[in-house]
Amino acid sequence: MAESKVPQRPIYHPGASSVEGLPNALQMFHTTPLVMMKPHWHAQVEVNFVMSGSVHYRMHTHELTLTAGQMVLFWGGLPHQMDDLSDGAVYAGAHLPLMHFFRLRLPEDVPHRLMQGATLKIDTTDDSDVSSFPRWNLYARSGDPVKAQHAVDELVLRLERVRFEPFELIGDTATTGTQLETAEVQSSRNVGRMCDFIAANFLHEIDSIDIAAAADLHPKYAMSIFKRSTGMTLNEYVNLLRLSYAQALLLRDDANVLRVAMESGFGSLSAFNKAFRKIAGMSPSDFRRDAFIPGVLAS
Numbered sequence: 001m002a003e004s005k006v007p008q009r010p011i012y013h014p015g016a017s018s019v020e021g022l023p024n025a026l027q028m029f030h031t032t033p034l035v036m037m038k039p040h041w042h043a044q045v046e047v048n049f050v051m052s053g054s055v056h057y058r059m060h061t062h063e064l065t066l067t068a069g070q071m072v073l074f075w076g077g078l079p080h081q082m083d084d085l086s087d088g089a090v091y092a093g094a095h096l097p098l099m100h101f102f103r104l105r106l107p108e109d110v111p112h113r114l115m116q117g118a119t120l121k122i123d124t125t126d127d128s129d130v131s132s133f134p135r136w137n138l139y140a141r142s143g144d145p146v147k148a149q150h151a152v153d154e155l156v157l158r159l160e161r162v163r164f165e166p167f168e169l170i171g172d173t174a175t176t177g178t179q180l181e182t183a184e185v186q187s188s189r190n191v192g193r194m195c196d197f198i199a200a201n202f203l204h205e206i207d208s209i210d211i212a213a214a215a216d217l218h219p220k221y222a223m224s225i226f227k228r229s230t231g232m233t234l235n236e237y238v239n240l241l242r243l244s245y246a247q248a249l250l251l252r253d254d255a256n257v258l259r260v261a262m263e264s265g266f267g268s269l270s271a272f273n274k275a276f277r278k279i280a281g282m283s284p285s286d287f288r289r290d291a292f293i294p295g296v297l298a299s
Contacts, residue, residue, distance in 0.1 A: 010035075011034060011035060011036070011037050012034035012036045012037075012040075013251060018248060019044065019076075019095050020247045024097045024099070024200075024202075024241070025097070026094065026095065026096060026097060026140075026152060027044075027140075028092075028093070028094045028095075028133075028136055028137045028151060029091075029092060029093060029094070030090075030091075030092040030133060030138075031090070031091070031092075032090055033055055033085050034082075035083060035084060035085060036082050036083060038290065039058070039079035040079065040247065041076060041240075041243075041279060041280075042076040043076070043077055043097065043237075043240050043241045043244045044096050044097050044098070044101075045073060045074070045076065045096045045098070045101045046073070046074055046075075046095055046096075047071070047094045047095075047155075048066070048071065048072050048091055048092075049070075049071040049092050049093050049129055050068050050070050050071070050089070050091050051068065051090040051091055051092055051133070051134075052068050052088055052089065052090045053088045053089030053090065054066060054085065054089060055082055055085040056082065056083060056085065057080060057081065057119075058080065059074065059078070059117070059171060060078035060079060060080060060117045060171075061117045061171040062119070062170055064119060064121070066121075069125055069129075070121065070125070071093075071125050072120060072121050073119070073159070073162075074114060074118075074119040074120070075114045075115050075117070076095065077115075077232075092134060092136075092137060094136075094155055097195070098192075098195045098230070099192055099199055100152075100156075102189075102195065102229070103189075104159055104160055105160045105163075106159070106162060107162070107163045110162075110169070111188065111229065112228075114169075115229070115230045118169040118170060119169070119171055120168075121169075121170055122166070122167045123166065124165055124166055126158070126161070129158070132158065135151075136151040136155055137151075139151035187228070187229060190217060191226055191229045191230065193214065194211050194214065194215045194222060194226060195237075196214075197210075197214035197215065198238055202238050202241040202265060203242070203245070203263075203264065204265065206238065208222065208223055208234045208235070211234055238265075242265045242275075243275060243276060243279055243280075245264050245265075246261070246264035246266075246272070246276070246284070247287075250284055255288060257284045257285055257288070261273075
């Protein structure tokens, strides 16, 4: 796209009430996008449908531009950044926690490949998408639990129709032999059960034995199917939820790094710093400092 216009546009700032601070909430949106000063991450699969204009993403392994009528799914657990957009851009979509994502009946190999960093892109979207996404957003925010559930159910069915449409996986590094077999459907259900337990307990002290027991699985088997399905160990996923939550806390005006580490479920500051550096490439203190420096754009 043209030279970045980041300094002239409203900037996205993660917060405790945003997607990072609520890693297990299914959230929908219909809005004007905001450019990001730096990559962020969150523990949900993101669904973006461009209503008008265009947006540009810098993903973990690739870049892509989306224009009106295109839709993507990607795993938000890898750092990503919307670094440019056209005037008049509007998009809609949702953030799906893994406990919902692994219940989707997508083509067999797609969930695994998304977790490895690919972006699923659909060019030929349903004619009803232009009206459906804004309606789902209104239903989800209505305060009416029946309407909210309808929004979720309809969105899930819409995503499952991906199997009937032409789509491509961009930035896909999968090799032959990585496709999931039909028998893996049960594994996905078990992964969903583990994600349910982790979602409810990630801020507490839990380990693989606790997680496996919650899904009535042997710990070694639980660790094996989780790794195969998500590309992450159970411990890495627990840490990702904690780090997503911590990312939001760090951007509060009164944030204290040690307090954030404790509130995010890390047992020590050193463990927090190590985990944070692994995903962000910088310390929590540097992340917080850079977030408040105008014009800083992560490379």
